Amino acid sequence: MPKKKAEIEIRQGGSGRELAYVGRSRVRVSDIAESYRIALDELVVDRINKSLPTLTKEQIYAGIEYWREHPAEIEKVISEDWQAIDKLPIGGAFHDLAMSAFADDWESKEDAIYDQFLDDASSQ
Secondary structure, X not given: OOOOOOOEEEEEOOOOOEEEEEOOOOOEHHHHHHHHHHHHHHHHHHHHHHHOOOOOHHXXXXXXXXXXXXXXXXXXXXXXXXXXXXXXXXXXXXXHHHXXXXXXXXXXXXXXXXXXXXXXXXXX
C-alpha cells in the first residue's frame, strides 16, 4: 500500500462533465478502472483457458462478449444449472464449497493485481 493516500479531485473534463481525476494529473479514475478491468479480464481468460484447454482464447473472448450482450439469457441458464445442482442430495454443499473456493482464489488474485498496480504506480 502507498504510504500516503493519493488525492482524488473532481473537476470539469474536456467534455464539460464533472470527472474524478487522480490528484492534479490528467489521469481520470475511469482510466484506471478500465485498465484494471482489462487486467482482470486477461487474468480471467487465462484461468478459463486452463480449465477449458480445448477452447482458444479467442473462443473464450467470444463467449464473454456474447454473455455481456445477452446477460439475462446467460444468467438464467446459470441460475437454472445451480438450482438443479442444489436439488441433488449433496448439491447445496457443493454449491457452497465451489463458491467459497472461487471467491477465496479470486480475491487473492485480485489483491495481487491491485498490489502490483500500486507498486508500479509508486515506482513511477
